[in-house]
Amino acid sequence: MINDASGATPRTFIVHVEDHPGVLNRVVSLFRRRACNIDSLAVGKSEQPGVSRITLVVRADPGAAARLVLHLYKIVDVLQVADVTAAKAVIRELVFVKVSAAMRGDLLQLCNVFRARVVDLCPASVTVEATGAQDKMDGLIEALRPFGILELVRTGAVAMTRGSQPASASALSVSASAEIDPPAYDHSSIQDEV
């Protein structure tokens, strides 16, 4: 169901996880075993010490996406999951494109249209940097293709919901009570429910 391509559209998830070795592997494995290809993945620190923030884009229909959220919550190291596909959110990625240096005038015009910047210029090539929504970046890359793309790198999308409430507010308040040099499992001190 999850890898069924029909009706599958790109969905963007924000996943907060504990920041220690192997956690990314657990998250990614969940998609791997369901033969679900990850369109993009961006990982880094969050505003909370000891908490990493993952922005993940996969193709899935809404039902499968809801199920993926439930599966993600079964990972012990996962703190919070949000599917922000339909939410009011800023979703952007950073792209570098290195193209051959011929037709520089046309290239600079194109960069203006896409609000891209030239970050490196040498006799044989020009490197362009751009930030934007993933479909905009797809458009830029297609427009640059005739110039001869020598090299391309994309960071993958990062996302943040609009408004003052952080996506992480409620779920993360009890974690991150880590002491000095916290071991992998070391976290909250809530009462055992067993």
Added chain:
Amino acid sequence: MSLLAELEVTAKETRRRPTAVPVRRTGAQLLWEALVREGVTVVFGYPGGAIMPAYDAMPAYPIEHVLVRHEQGAAHMADGYARASGKVGVAIATSGPGATNLVTGIATAMLDSSPMVCITGQVSSTVLGTDAFQEVDTTGITLPITKHNYLVTRAADIPAVLREAFHVARSGRPGPVLVDITKDAQQATVDAPEPREPRQSRAPAARAGEAELDRAAALIDAAERPLIFAGHGIIKSEGTALLIEFAERTGIPVSQTLLGLGGFPATHPLSLGMMGMHGEAWVNNAIQGADLLVALGMRFDDRVTGKLDTYARGAKKIHAEIDASEIGKNVPVDVGLLGDVRETLQALMPRVKRRGRPAWLKHLAGLRGDTSVRDIVTLPHGEKLHAAHVIHDLWRLTRGEARVVTDVGQHQMWEAQYYKHDHPRKLITSGGLGTMGFALPAAIGAAKAFPDEQIWVVVGDGGFQMTACELATCAQEGVKINVAVINNGYLGMVRQWQELFYGGRYVATPLKSPDFVKLAEAHGLTGLRVERRDQVEAAFARAVADPGTVVIDFRVEQEDSVYPIVAPNADLRDMIRRPSPLVETSDDQ
């Protein structure tokens, strides 16, 4: 002063004084102390280089160790112990091959939600990732078949990791957890830390809301042809008594999944029997004609549903389940009730009306009609021995009170059909993974949980040989179990599929086995052979009277098949039935 006494004194002093005096412990000692703290009394294991520090420290602690013959056996024993007792089972192995040999047993526990903690030794942290001797990526290998796993490289982390491992194993939907401890972490001496409380699941609250409960109750009250499905969750949540009350209050008959057998008494008037691929014909027909399914603690496995497109199309579905990701996974539901099944039943009980459903029950009784004449159990005495005879007689002679541990295949389905389980946890079987070789070691685990109980293994000649080495464990540990080998000289279930779906080409299924009687005797155990039905009863009596483990080699009809059978991905109504009544019936109940 013994280590434990010392620990107790220290603990008392700690409570008395404002600041704790640290106690020096090795990682290995911290491991055993943690296990004692969790209430562990027995572990199943096999030593080796990377776990030797732990073994060296073991004798100082009040924990029994069962030496297995293969680590797969250790995992199945821990699993069998857990399924029988409801407590967390513990298996111990060394690094490398020790850990990889656990894998089948861990996956078995994962698929059947069995609470288990596996401790594995790992090479020292200084050589991790260098392909050191007996090094494998144990946490990597077991990541998808555990609820969670840990790589521990520091002795001081051991108490908290073990505390959390046990919590994760038994909380929510239970499952196996693996703790991989490097050799240097076992050897290091540190100030013993107090274990911190484990992290809690961040998943949304697992409790059904008032609105859902009201909707479910309204559907139940309004249904004319409802069925209750009792899954494994009824047993895991200890919900049997409530389910009986609920079924009697609502007048709804109950069908069981394979792992739900015993969760509702088979001899209760409202019990229908097993559903699915080898379920009772009347049950499958009833499902396809039902107007409401109340599924309790199950996951609508493909062996239960057959073809999903045509499954119970006329029925509304209420699905009570502790794992949110299971609700609506295979079968769309009208009402999902998230949470512990027993608690859900408790909340539902006062909302449903007390009523009877005589017309529906009369219809179901009619559906049962044609099955009895097709039943091989009604064959007369003295004729060829059928597996169903053996199981039926086992049920009769143990009055349905034995704990039966089955392997996987034809005999497993016959056991499910003919041994009428009236009590939860009295059937232990590998359902989800379908692991051949499960039965003998799982029964040893069950025997360690209930040493005074009558425990029977029902196993095929194929599966028995996968883990028959554990007979030596029975002999060495003085474990008393009774092993009924249903020996038909074939890998029977595969042979049956070859007969039905592969043009009768018996490829790689005829099985030449050793003499199981001599095999038992070679282990210093008793072996018996039974070839006729009139020998069955005496053999059972001899086995039960024997103080040690007994193996009975039942030479049964070679090419018998399990009926009914729903072909894979076929409509549930589309059952292949036993071709015709074999002979005139004679009731020997």
